[in-house]
Amino acid sequence: MNGTSRRHDEAGMIGKVVVAWLVVLALVGLAAIDTVSIVITRLHAADVAGNAASDASASFRLTHDVQRACQAAATVVADADPRMTLAPHGCKIDPRTGDATIVVHKDATTMIAARFGLTKRFASVTDTETAPPPTL
Secondary structure, rough: OHHHHHHHHHHHHHHHHHHHHHHHHHHHHHHHHHHHHHHHHHHHHHHHHHHHHHHHHHHHHOOOOOOHHHHHHHHHHHOOOOOOOEOOOOOEEOOOOOOEEEEEEEEHHHOOOHHHHHHHHHHHHEEEEEEOOOHH
């Protein structure tokens, strides 16, 4: 093997290594973006569920009507995020204490996670929040 041929072989190998590293870097970048999206969706769901629970417990305190309290929670959820839903049977009011428990669901917007069976469950966000009635 002469020197020219060997340098050509090494140049090809370096190119393959660079391409492999770029592919790995792209996958890590996409995974990071998906992770941030899922975390933001979890925080948003917790905030919306907490606000809905507070409104439901306040409504129940004023009206003592579970239906109206749950409707108040559903309105808060719909106004906050049209893509977020109140889970079936996701509004429970404790008539004894007036505490409202709200369960919301939203699928995080992801590039990769929601498309694979192994990671799909991470992109599906469900949050449960409970709030007591206001004291004033």
